[in-house]
Amino acid sequence: MSDIDSVDIIDNGAAVAVRFGDGRRARFHAAWLRDNATDAATRSPGNGQRLVTLTDIPPDTTIERAEAGAETVSIRFAPDGKTVDFAAPYLIAGIYDRESDRAAGWVDGGIETWDGSLDAGLAVASFDAVREDRESLGRWLALVRRLGFAALSGGPIASGALCDVVALFGFVRETHYGRWFEVVSEVAPVNLAYTNAGLQAHTDNPYRDPVPTLQVLYCLRNSADGGDSLLVDGFRAAARLRDENPAWFDLLSSHCARFEYAGSPGVKLRARRPMIELAPDGELVAVRFNNRSAAPITDVPYDKMADYYRAYRRFAEVIDDPAMAVTLKLEPGECFIVDNTRVLHGRRAYSGAGTRHLQGCYADRDGLLSTLAAIEDQRGERFP
Ligand code: FE2
16 A cells, blocks of 8 residues: 555645545645745755745745655646655645634643542652653653653652752753742641641742743652642643633633732732633643732723633632642652643641651743653654
């Protein structure tokens, strides 16, 4: 079986219709094909970067000849007479000729949303394994892509070790909090009755634009009772809100909230973004939720504000629902990484004597996904 079955010029040369060996059919426009030509004059053979601009290509480009080879489609363009061969896998990867049946809030097929029934133990790897073995590292990074979080155990109990975790895939993103920050809570023995308040699940730094897309929280000491970390999948929470009340989902996704932080000298951070952020085609791209840094919302019309607040309250209730949360009790030398555009983190209340000392830092998801893609490229297969 050849990769290409047939190719036909359609619409007077404005496009071709390709039938692939596996039965798939797709149309491609002349302008799309010419812009995405893979010949050495159009794309650098070294780094794959495009060497021409769109305005270098004649605006009246059409297809004057199309031939099906066993593994390629050969196209001759008019008016410049240029002939380019397109490999079948390249065309298949570029197929855009399909009906769109995506509802607002759709997520990429590689994402798996979850609630409290998820076994978080499945998302834990050993620090030594991911440091020494690229395959283990890839499998661990793929958890972050799929679930929005992953944990490590058996790391060193040393200040700054969280930076070594980030160095496995990318770079620490420094902020005014420093390269990393301390999260220390002490409960004095004399205050046994004292209960340290829990912390509502939130995303960090929504007042930054761009927001830090990853956070690492690393445990150095944890002798307190309780105080477990909890994680909530913001994408699942958004989907639940949408399923319960699509109008409320629309209110939160089509209006900007405001966030600000001015708690340190010389710092006045502000961002205007929706709590549920969609791409123009409805893809769910980010959730921002943080009661402590929410600023007055001034971008919702008067007529809609009452309903906006109902939607906001319901979204908060869904996030607070214990059935949504996965609990992680971090021991010294253990850490987790969260996708801060998706997974909210918080802390359960804790009581009794003890100290809890975590260090946190930020990093960026594009670097993590790049490292993961490079590992997958090398092994020739995608991790689940
Ligand atoms: Fe936080």
